[in-house]
Amino acid sequence: MSEAVPKLRLRGLRKRFGDKIVLDGIDLDVAPGTSMVVIGGSGSGKSVLLKCILGLLEPDAGVIEIDGRDILQLDGREREEARAHIGMLFQNAALFDSLPVWENVAFGLLARQHMSRPAAKARAVEVLAQVGLAASVGELRPAELSGGMQKRVGLARAIASQPDILFFDEPTTGLDPIMGAIIDGLIVDCVQRLGSTAVAITHDMASARRIGNRAAMINTGKIIWEGPAGELMDSGNPIVDQFTHGRREGPIQMELRR
């Protein structure tokens, strides 16, 4: 019996900066339609992992397969084509300051799909409504928005071109708990509506449980645990348990200078 091809498959992914090994042979499968949450401490390599998958960093070794195709073996144009099916919400939203909100949301539609500006604007307004923002917000500049609104606009930009895979980098960082829960709810709604596969990295446990149906923990450059997101708080793995419960004592030793 053949297994279904994972939407995203990582094998032996390695990345180092000078002497510092950040990713030390990451293996991870994400099945289609799954919401995978990757947790880990600060500096554990979560963001580097995401940047390698997105093509923002070149890994030193390993395989990154999307729909069974190793994107590291593709040429520039083919990689760009593969990336066209990816949406990304950055930690700080990373909205383009020089463009109004609607143009931020419609950026991919204008650049990738060469949609006309009126049609792209209409689609942007539609997507803004999906994340709970009024059409009038489309005319504002990103600097005029609150942190929560910026996250919503970032989410709208990520889903505007209806991607197959969505990536979220610390989606609730810098938000109050209520706004964090609202953003998580929007993420779940959007992922379900689009039927996309989602990968989120976070160290916010409440957010991890809300967004994910699968979870994995990265520590010292390796995936050390993977399982259902519901078992995060009671995984049976001492490293995961220390992290999820925020205990000072345990196998994870933080590097502190006194």
Add this chain to the structure above:
Amino acid sequence: MSRALNAIAAVGRGVFAACAITGRLTLFALSGLSHLVRPPFYGRMFAAALVEMAYFSLPVVALTAIFTGMVLALQSSTGLSRFSAESGIANLVVLSITRELGPVLAGLMVAGRVGAAMAAEIGTMRVTDQIDALRTLSTNPMKYLVAPRLLAGIVALPLLVLVADVLGVFGGFLIATVSLGFAPRIYLQNTMDFMQTQDVVSGLVKASVFGFLITLMGCYHGYNSRGGAQGVGAATTSAVVAASILILAFDYVLTELFFAR
């Protein structure tokens, strides 16, 4: 002995670092230029950069040119009067402005105004992940951010220098006729007699090169900025300093090319 070796090692490190920067800069410039001839083209980005560089720099360049022309006429009058050669004022003003001062001063002004702003804008985009966001949206940042600005620099500065030439000569004319007692018609006649097409064209070619250098430095230092607000500040300073030095160095090289006998 070890002190001497340390000194040699330091010189060697400096030379290697300079070679590495030159190499990176050359690759960056070639990459930016190559995107000028490969679609897609971002006309709106080019138009915005052109307006920012040409239109909004007009007041500062115009004021610089007109005052420079005025000072030039005054100073040359003082010098030339010692040899009873005041009739050479028009010649001196028009040659100085069109060949040298127009392009160089406009270049330095634009480097301070636009080069700094460009480095700050692109540097901020870098440290706030906006450049990464562009890439995740299948948009090449070199094509979207750098190439249109390079082209705008190449086009905008000659336009500014044309204005600077006219206003610089006008500044000289103003002083010559109002303060030094020249007849307007004779001063203008002298100006037109002395000025050659090559003077203006060489100045415009210099301006194009300076425009390219200013935008290249702004884009390069902004694109490679690191480390938050401090990194963006450092990139801005580096962009202005590097562009100013390169303008003066290339001014010499181009003058040699155009006028060395």
